[in-house]
Amino acid sequence: MDAKVVWKGRxxxxxxxxxxxxxxxxxxxDLGGDNDGFRSMELIAIGLAGCTAMDVISILxxxxxxxxxxxxxxxxxxASEHPRVFTGIEIEYIIHGDEIDRAAVERAxxxxxxxxxxxxxxxxxxxxxxxxxxxE
Numbered sequence: 001m002d003a004k005v006v007w008k009g010r011x012x013x014x015x016x017x018x019x020x021x022x023x024x025x026x027x028x029x030d031l032g033g034d035n036d037g038f039r040s041m042e043l044i045a046i047g048l049a050g051c052t053a054m055d056v057i058s059i060l061x062x063x064x065x066x067x068x069x070x071x072x073x074x075x076x077x078x079a080s081e082h083p084r085v086f087t088g089i090e091i092e093y094i095i096h097g098d099e100i101d102r103a104a105v106e107r108a109x110x111x112x113x114x115x116x117x118x119x120x121x122x123x124x125x126x127x128x129x130x131x132x133x134x135x136e
Contacts, residue, residue, distance in 0.1 A: 011031065050072075055112035
């Protein structure tokens with residue numbers, strides 16, 4: 001995989017990778033930016049959420065779970081000093097549906113964590129990751 005960022009001026013960038021899509025990157029006004037894009041650490045959190053979400057929903061569909069709404073939230077703690085790395089991450093899976101089998105969800109989350117999600121495998125080497133399942 002190749003990725004790049006292109007400077008747009010001040011603290012504004014556009015990022016792209018092999019898929020060809022572009023995403024804006026920026027920072028807050030107090031850090032010299034124009035508040036016009038994602039922060040880098042936000043993209044890491046979104047990447048983690050997207051990676052595990054795709055695994056879990058795919059597995060739940062194969063298990064014939066009737067999911068009508070699905071969200072993955074990342075709750076990340078950051079160090080107070082630079083570099084402001086993540087010091088703890090909780091991944092919360094929020095599932096809405098009819099007669100959702102909790103065991104099926106737990107297994108899907110486990111498979112994402114231990115087998116399928118490269119973002120989770122990589123980040124778990126650097127920061128503790130916990131999981132929470134909410135079925136509504």
